[in-house]
Amino acid sequence: MSAPLLEVRGLRVEFPTRRGTLVAVDGVSFAIAPGEVLGVVGESGAGKSLTGLAIIGLLEPPGRIAAGEVRLEGERIDNLRGEALRRIRGRRIGVIFQDPLTSLNPLYTIGRQLTETILTHLPVSASEARERAIGLLRDVGIPAPEVRIDHYPHQFSGGMRQRVVIALALCAEPRLVIADEPTTALDVSIQAQIIQLLKRLARERGTAVMLITHDMGVIAETADRVAVMYAGRIVEIGPVREVIHAPRHPYTAGLMGSIPKIRAGGARRRERLVQIEGAMPRLTAIPPGCAFNPRCPKRLDRCLVERPVPVASGANEVACWLYG
Amino acid sequence: MLAFILRRLAQAVLVMLAVGLIAFALFRFVGDPVVFMLGQDATPEDRARIASMLGLDQPFYVQYARFLANAVQGEFGLSLRQVRPVSTLILERLPATLELSLCAALLALVAGIAMGVYTALRRDSWLSQALLALSLVGVSLPTFLIGILLILVFSVLLGWLPSFGRGDTVQIGWWSTGLLTASGLKALILPSITLGLFQMTLIQRLVRSEMLEVLRTDYIKFARARGLTDRAVHFGHALRNTLVPVITITGLQLGSIIAFAIITETVFQWPGMGLLFIQAVTFADVPVMAAYLCLIALFFVVINLVVDLLYYAVDPRLRIERAAAAH
Numbered sequence: 177m178s179a180p181l182l183e184v185r186g187l188r189v190e191f192p193t194r195r196g197t198l199v200a201v202d203g204v205s206f207a208i209a210p211g212e213v214l215g216v217v218g219e220s221g222a223g224k225s226l227t228g229l230a231i232i233g234l235l236e237p238p239g240r241i242a243a244g245e246v247r248l249e250g251e252r253i254d255n256l257r258g259e260a261l262r263r264i265r266g267r268r269i270g271v272i273f274q275d276p277l278t279s280l281n282p283l284y285t286i287g288r289q290l291t292e293t294i295l296t297h298l299p300v301s302a303s304e305a306r307e308r309a310i311g312l313l314r315d316v317g318i319p320a321p322e323v324r325i326d327h328y329p330h331q332f333s334g335g336m337r338q339r340v341v342i343a344l345a346l347c348a349e350p351r352l353v354i355a356d357e358p359t360t361a362l363d364v365s366i367q368a369q370i371i372q373l374l375k376r377l378a379r380e381r382g383t384a385v386m387l388i389t390h391d392m393g394v395i396a397e398t399a400d401r402v403a404v405m406y407a408g409r410i411v412e413i414g415p416v417r418e419v420i421h422a423p424r425h426p427y428t429a430g431l432m433g434s435i436p437k438i439r440a441g442g443a444r445r446r447e448r449l450v451q452i453e454g455a456m457p458r459l460t461a462i463p464p465g466c467a468f469n470p471r472c473p474k475r476l477d478r479c480l481v482e483r484p485v486p487v488a489s490g491a492n493e494v495a496c497w498l499y500g
Numbered sequence: 501m502l503a504f505i506l507r508r509l510a511q512a513v514l515v516m517l518a519v520g521l522i523a524f525a526l527f528r529f530v531g532d533p534v535v536f537m538l539g540q541d542a543t544p545e546d547r548a549r550i551a552s553m554l555g556l557d558q559p560f561y562v563q564y565a566r567f568l569a570n571a572v573q574g575e576f577g578l579s580l581r582q583v584r585p586v587s588t589l590i591l592e593r594l595p596a597t598l599e600l601s602l603c604a605a606l607l608a609l610v611a612g613i614a615m616g617v618y619t620a621l622r623r624d625s626w627l628s629q630a631l632l633a634l635s636l637v638g639v640s641l642p643t644f645l646i647g648i649l650l651i652l653v654f655s656v657l658l659g660w661l662p663s664f665g666r667g668d669t670v671q672i673g674w675w676s677t678g679l680l681t682a683s684g685l686k687a688l689i690l691p692s693i694t695l696g697l698f699q700m701t702l703i704q705r706l707v708r709s710e711m712l713e714v715l716r717t718d719y720i721k722f723a724r725a726r727g728l729t730d731r732a733v734h735f736g737h738a739l740r741n742t743l744v745p746v747i748t749i750t751g752l753q754l755g756s757i758i759a760f761a762i763i764t765e766t767v768f769q770w771p772g773m774g775l776l777f778i779q780a781v782t783f784a785d786v787p788v789m790a791a792y793l794c795l796i797a798l799f800f801v802v803i804n805l806v807v808d809l810l811y812y813a814v815d816p817r818l819r820i821e822r823a824a825a826a827h
Contacts (some may be wrong), residue, residue, distance in 0.1 A: 234721065262728075262730075265724065270726075273718060278719060282815075283740050283741060283814070293728065328817070
């Protein structure tokens, strides 16, 4: 693998509260190569989004990075503040949030929001910025961009708005885009379009993508590698085919088993979906040892006391004592 | 847009008709004007003659219509006390009240928004805490007390500013202004602060809470994630989104400032409409009271209309939806 574009090592995100410190992300390490699409899956509350927010320094106080480091092209960015951090956001790391309906400021035309972002980061004139904005809107598939650029967000449908949001995330040509559940708020019929668009744009521009989602279908479709998160930790990470077809960690296996399969050829064999018993622990009550142990069908005694360290298993890296 | 304005204008006319009716009814409450003019000993024939001369034998609605017709032309009759046309009296006093009210409103708006934004952005600084504590005082202290305290400190103890009156005024047409002379401006300071303080603290608290609300929204988070400067995020994106409620409250408060200038004008012996009204009440000078009532109602109606139009300027969503609804 070439030198990583983004490298996260031992990331820990904490929320100090009156009743003690909540650890929302714990010991998360991964790397993203230039142009690579890394999928991050997990249930709600697994710490996927917080990992993304921590990378660009947008954790809401009192949330904070308590340990670990984040490197972008070899340079540490987790300890940056204010102006230095601002120059990275949008310019070197673009972000797409979940809800396109609320991501755009309702009071300004989309053109103004685009040119504003372009002018903030790139040394171009106002008219060049506008040209560029129109080009971007065309790239993301907005029809008649010369006209639409002067429209307000409420004049666009949800899918169209997410296209505008993607244009905004890409407008200063960042090397990495963090897409946090980019299709969750959209109609199913539009989800595929948006994912295709994201995939195409990333490939054309050589942009790496950190795709955060709880939808394994989207991951299978898009990602090169996938990281599975559970209770703030990465339990398994590896090439997408390996993780889907030969999951190592019992949680990953359960996750894959719970996806309904539709067979071609009309095979009508009734197949029960596999359930993972129980629910993910609350952050206030993460069990000692492996966080998954109360729900794990293959639990060992060791899992109750000792936290598993990630080990290589084939192309994957997995945090489970079955492989230690 | 046009349909909207017309609809609002129609509503405004209705409000004014209702207020006119109340003003008209005032005349009836203070007793029979014929008795008032002729005394107890007049003969029934004399009374009938005077009544028909004044049109008082006409049915109620004819009298009301005549009152309205006069009122629209600004004619409210003679002041019972000063025996001069009410319109002249009001015109003399109007500039003083409007200048005071606008200064107070401007102060409240500028200082209120500035302090509101500051306390929202620097939530934990000691200055924010101090401003918030101070604003609590501003909302809870009665106006007259603030006025008297200001007079005590700045006029009596320090002797910097005059304690009453408007200072020297300059006549421009029928408008007498105190804004062009040094003593006029100095005289304006204390009453403006007194009158505007409540509104200032109200706007400060409103802007602060709205700002905090907006700063939590996704589009602000997204604006930050796009790497916009703090300045652009705070003032370009956040502040503008707080403006709709601020405009509403400020508009309504501007009406109140004009209407409730009465107290400030009394404390500072400011020769405005409020003082005129208080004197009119003391002497049961009904025409003056009726005229004042109608004028204040007119201010409120006009200000509300302007506020509605300002929404359009601020919020593009209204423009489209209203236009669509109008077709």
